[in-house]
Amino acid sequence: MKLYFAPKACSLSPHIIMRELGLEFELIRINNKTKKTAEGGNFLEVNPKGYVAALELDNGEVLTEGPAIVQYLADLVPEANLAPSNGTWERVRLQEWLSFITSEIHGGSGPLFSDEIPEDVKDIFKKKLFKRFDFIVNTLEHQDYLIGTYSVADPYLYTVLTWMPNFSIDIKDWPVLHRYMQRIEVREAVQAAISAEAETDPV
Ligand SMILES: N[C@@H](CCC(=O)N[C@@H](CS)C(=O)NCC(=O)O)C(=O)O
Numbered sequence: 001m002k003l004y005f006a007p008k009a010c011s012l013s014p015h016i017i018m019r020e021l022g023l024e025f026e027l028i029r030i031n032n033k034t035k036k037t038a039e040g041g042n043f044l045e046v047n048p049k050g051y052v053a054a055l056e057l058d059n060g061e062v063l064t065e066g067p068a069i070v071q072y073l074a075d076l077v078p079e080a081n082l083a084p085s086n087g088t089w090e091r092v093r094l095q096e097w098l099s100f101i102t103s104e105i106h107g108g109s110g111p112l113f114s115d116e117i118p119e120d121v122k123d124i125f126k127k128k129l130f131k132r133f134d135f136i137v138n139t140l141e142h143q144d145y146l147i148g149t150y151s152v153a154d155p156y157l158y159t160v161l162t163w164m165p166n167f168s169i170d171i172k173d174w175p176v177l178h179r180y181m182q183r184i185e186v187r188e189a190v191q192a193a194i195s196a197e198a199e200t201d202p203v
Pocket residue numbers: 006009010011032050051052053064065066067102
């Protein structure tokens with residue numbers, strides 16, 4: 001398997017999961033501006049949508065969209081318990097969280113990366129994001145992880161929360177979220193993924 005990634009981007013989430021599961025894979029860095037891959041190829045030929053993450057399977061199939069990728073990976077090693085079994089209510093709850101993270105937190109922070117959006121407009125997006133943070137806090141006040149046990153939803157939320165300093169948002173203002181991030185950050189797979197991405201050469 002090959003994981004196409006850009007350092008510190010949302011591709012960190014499936015990257016962490018692959019390490020949590022002990023899977024063998026090749027990491028291929030891409031340049032998100034030029035869409036060149038570290039192999040010298042055109043990333044648009046891998047994922048015509050032009051964004052990471054993209055997972056290329058050994059049979060040549062390419063899977064995109066973070067929530068789909070992490071569920072596919074978790075199901076490869078069910079005994080690791082990173083996702084409840086398909087067809088169970090608990091799995092639907094996991095999908096509910098993945099959808100929430102992808103649309104409300106990941107998608108919700110997208111405009112904050114823009115150089116073209118004025119600060120006062122960004123403040124409107126931030127306000128909405130903060131409401132979503134409060135909702136997450138309501139859950140994490142009572143349990144360590146989103147579905148109760150550590151699952152593929154947690155490295156995804158962790159990854160998008162690492163972006164907040166870029167927007168002058170201090171996650172320490174939500175102590176429950178801050179402690180949650182610390183819990184995830186100390187995991188061996190998380191540290192290994194962060195280091196491996198940092199050690200790759202720019203494309
Ligand atoms: N819907 C996609 C969004 C992926 C996404 O936003 N990728 C960003 C990095 S976090 C990216 O590569 N952006 C570059 C671009 O859109 O050109 C998913 O959830 O996987």
